[in-house]
Amino acid sequence: MTALLEVEDLRVAYGKIQAVKGISFTVDAGEVVTLIGTNGAGKTTTLRTLSGLLKPVGGQIRFRGKSLKKIPAHEIVSLGLAHSPEGRHIFPRMSIEDNLRLGAFLRSDKAGIEKDIQRAYGLFPILGERRKQAAGTLSGGEQQMLAMGRALMSQPQLLMLDEPSMGLSPIMMQKIMATIAELKEQGTTILLVEQNAQAALSLADQGHVMEVGNIVLSGSGRELLHDESVRKAYLGED
Amino acid sequence: MTTQTTPPKSPDIPAAGAPAGLIGIPERIARALATGGGVLAVVSTFLAWTWTDEFPGDLTFYGYPGGLQVLVLIGGALTALFGLATYGVKGLGWLTPAGGDAALKLTSLATFATAWYTVLAISFRLGGVVNLEPGGYVVAVVTLAGVLGALALPFERPEPDPIDPEASRGERFRHDAAHGWHVVKASFAAGTPRPLRRLPASLEILVIVGILAVCLLVFTYGIGTEYDELFIGFLITAGFCFAALHKAGLIAHATRITARHQNITICGAFVAAACFPFTQTDDQYATIGVYILIFATVALGLNIVVGLAGLLDLGYVAFLGVGAYAAALVSGSPSSPFDVHFPFWAAVLVGALASLVFGVLIGAPTLRLRGDYLAIVTLGFGEIFRIAANNLDGTSGPDLTNGSNGVSSVPDLEILGFDLGVHHVIGGVTIGRFANYFFLMLLITAVVVLVFRRSGDSRIGRAWVAIREDETAALAMGIHGFRVKLIAFAVGATLAGLAGTVQAHVTYTVTPEQYLFAGAIPPNSAFLLAAVVLGGMGTIGGPLIGAALLFLIPNKLQFLGNYQLFAFGLALVLLMRFRPEGLVPNRRRQLEFHEEAAAPDVLSKTGA
Numbered sequence: 001m002t003a004l005l006e007v008e009d010l011r012v013a014y015g016k017i018q019a020v021k022g023i024s025f026t027v028d029a030g031e032v033v034t035l036i037g038t039n040g041a042g043k044t045t046t047l048r049t050l051s052g053l054l055k056p057v058g059g060q061i062r063f064r065g066k067s068l069k070k071i072p073a074h075e076i077v078s079l080g081l082a083h084s085p086e087g088r089h090i091f092p093r094m095s096i097e098d099n100l101r102l103g104a105f106l107r108s109d110k111a112g113i114e115k116d117i118q119r120a121y122g123l124f125p126i127l128g129e130r131r132k133q134a135a136g137t138l139s140g141g142e143q144q145m146l147a148m149g150r151a152l153m154s155q156p157q158l159l160m161l162d163e164p165s166m167g168l169s170p171i172m173m174q175k176i177m178a179t180i181a182e183l184k185e186q187g188t189t190i191l192l193v194e195q196n197a198q199a200a201l202s203l204a205d206q207g208h209v210m211e212v213g214n215i216v217l218s219g220s221g222r223e224l225l226h227d228e229s230v231r232k233a234y235l236g237e238d
Numbered sequence: 239m240t241t242q243t244t245p246p247k248s249p250d251i252p253a254a255g256a257p258a259g260l261i262g263i264p265e266r267i268a269r270a271l272a273t274g275g276g277v278l279a280v281v282s283t284f285l286a287w288t289w290t291d292e293f294p295g296d297l298t299f300y301g302y303p304g305g306l307q308v309l310v311l312i313g314g315a316l317t318a319l320f321g322l323a324t325y326g327v328k329g330l331g332w333l334t335p336a337g338g339d340a341a342l343k344l345t346s347l348a349t350f351a352t353a354w355y356t357v358l359a360i361s362f363r364l365g366g367v368v369n370l371e372p373g374g375y376v377v378a379v380v381t382l383a384g385v386l387g388a389l390a391l392p393f394e395r396p397e398p399d400p401i402d403p404e405a406s407r408g409e410r411f412r413h414d415a416a417h418g419w420h421v422v423k424a425s426f427a428a429g430t431p432r433p434l435r436r437l438p439a440s441l442e443i444l445v446i447v448g449i450l451a452v453c454l455l456v457f458t459y460g461i462g463t464e465y466d467e468l469f470i471g472f473l474i475t476a477g478f479c480f481a482a483l484h485k486a487g488l489i490a491h492a493t494r495i496t497a498r499h500q501n502i503t504i505c506g507a508f509v510a511a512a513c514f515p516f517t518q519t520d521d522q523y524a525t526i527g528v529y530i531l532i533f534a535t536v537a538l539g540l541n542i543v544v545g546l547a548g549l550l551d552l553g554y555v556a557f558l559g560v561g562a563y564a565a566a567l568v569s570g571s572p573s574s575p576f577d578v579h580f581p582f583w584a585a586v587l588v589g590a591l592a593s594l595v596f597g598v599l600i601g602a603p604t605l606r607l608r609g610d611y612l613a614i615v616t617l618g619f620g621e622i623f624r625i626a627a628n629n630l631d632g633t634s635g636p637d638l639t640n641g642s643n644g645v646s647s648v649p650d651l652e653i654l655g656f657d658l659g660v661h662h663v664i665g666g667v668t669i670g671r672f673a674n675y676f677f678l679m680l681l682i683t684a685v686v687v688l689v690f691r692r693s694g695d696s697r698i699g700r701a702w703v704a705i706r707e708d709e710t711a712a713l714a715m716g717i718h719g720f721r722v723k724l725i726a727f728a729v730g731a732t733l734a735g736l737a738g739t740v741q742a743h744v745t746y747t748v749t750p751e752q753y754l755f756a757g758a759i760p761p762n763s764a765f766l767l768a769a770v771v772l773g774g775m776g777t778i779g780g781p782l783i784g785a786a787l788l789f790l791i792p793n794k795l796q797f798l799g800n801y802q803l804f805a806f807g808l809a810l811v812l813l814m815r816f817r818p819e820g821l822v823p824n825r826r827r828q829l830e831f832h833e834e835a836a837a838p839d840v841l842s843k844t845g846a
Binding site: 051052053072073074075076077078082083084085089090091092093094098101102103105106150154 | 697700701703704707708710711712713714715716717718719
């Protein structure tokens, strides 16, 4: 069986500055794979390249066996790759329901869209309670829920979450992580980018540690969680 | 070092927080003065204010108010009503759901300003106060008393900010001025509106009919004002009274009712607009009506591009021009190089199609740009259109548009055997040429409103707003940014072209000079954009009201002459400072400009 997503020697640059210097990894269907690393390691750049917002300088991206290199962003979504961007990027002055509907922009099955909206409300009850409110009135954690719910609306084969725990209170972070675990139970394939290595690794089947544009360490979530160097660098233990 | 945080209080300034008025008159007397001032102002309008009919409006009669007196009468009556409502008179409570004091102050000001403006205008025009009859003095005194009383009504004074005792004199002055401004603002602040009893649906619809009737009346009155003084008086009265109704909480209440019955309101508004020609005795003001409608319709089309999709288009008037030229060229005009005479429906299709093609042609290369760059390029294309139309005259280019002379003698339309060029008598009312075109234009406006509403509420409308709000996130949703923007551009262009086809027939002649970037006469690109911004971006009502105001004010105040653009610029700056979301705010926009304000519970998609 080929992997759902195959990334091979991916290189991305902003002008002359190489942000991603040739990384390779795969994501299998049903897996949760996480990229961890400090600021500037190239995690977000990788995700933005996968979803077509940035163009790679070199290397290969194959999603369901198809190369994504020449495909524009809006078509990548229709292939089944959803991106919940860093900093949430919800539409603050649109209602919560309209935000969700925009997530299903490429779908035309009205009944299915309604069903998935209800599913999002089931996953995040707070969204259902405030469906007509402007999304900008939600708290940070609720906005993150909305961003995740919105990404799910496109019925993705692979959901890419960029730092869902950024700037959240510990309680809110736990809730978000619990939801990711729930999505995993339901069989959603997730590529998770996180700075919170502890939380991400305890969820993940596979983990990759990024440093200045390279993957320096790979392994299963459990392995990395117990790896000496990871513990030192990211979990703040001596 | 210790810092003194509270400023020394002088004994004559009331303590902050304690209710007190701007003027030291006891509250009971003040309220009586304000209310009584209103009543007496009404009475005084039945007196003669001057001895000669040289002042327009003929204010010489006893027992019969005329001209500006009517405006003072309305202001006085409203003042009296609000005054009585603040006394808690039974049956008037519904007038002031948000408290009546602020409204009372504003209506008193309206009466005072209009009355004093009239008295001063009489004195200046006729050469001195000797020309005033006793009635003139009476109204001046009672309105002054009324406004003094109203300003003495107590209000919650804001706490002054602490000032650094070592502040320089300049800083002190700025601090005091800022505090003074806060106090004045607080004196006109309204309370939170208490919810009014919900009426049964049928009664609410009746209320809507009443509101629309009042709107039609106000609009017809404004359009029909015959001399400068009356129009200025109208603006003063209407402006202050609108503010008063707003402060009383009535506007918010009306908005809620109309929002509940949106379709009925829109249909009713069209019926009310269609009634307008029947209120006129000749075609003089129907001309203004049809020009306002053309202007407003194009502004509404621009609102799709600017208000919904957020694309700043400074050359929009070119699309109106393309539509007008296309319709004129196939109209059978003798100066058209094509010897064809299309029926109206075909001409409309040709005009709209030509604009659509032009819109896509201009949009395809330019929409790859963002923000300011797009604005500059569209500005350039707008000018290119005008200059090209000037040059396609057979000498400097192929003969198409007849150069600067334009396509002239565009024949009048005939639709289903109904000749729009001659007057008809319907139900005893003569409907003249411009009134005919007014009805036709109203139809086009209805189409544009329909397109605006349908597209604004649809999938594509959501995509436009998404692109405007956050292009990156929109792309991540799978929205094809360029295509969606091009659709907005094309739809906007088509709607403008639609209006252009009618414009060509109304004005008889289509010349390049009608389609400037900025000029004294609307529609031009600058005025169109101003109408959208002034009225409220992303709404239907906003551009319509904005366009009506922007057309009427220069049209009525001819004496402004060369200062017109200056006054207009000043008004825009003030508006942007104090009400950046426009006269009719989109609820989404209000959230953007007033983050501190309470978030609305429910968002509408296209606003009011």
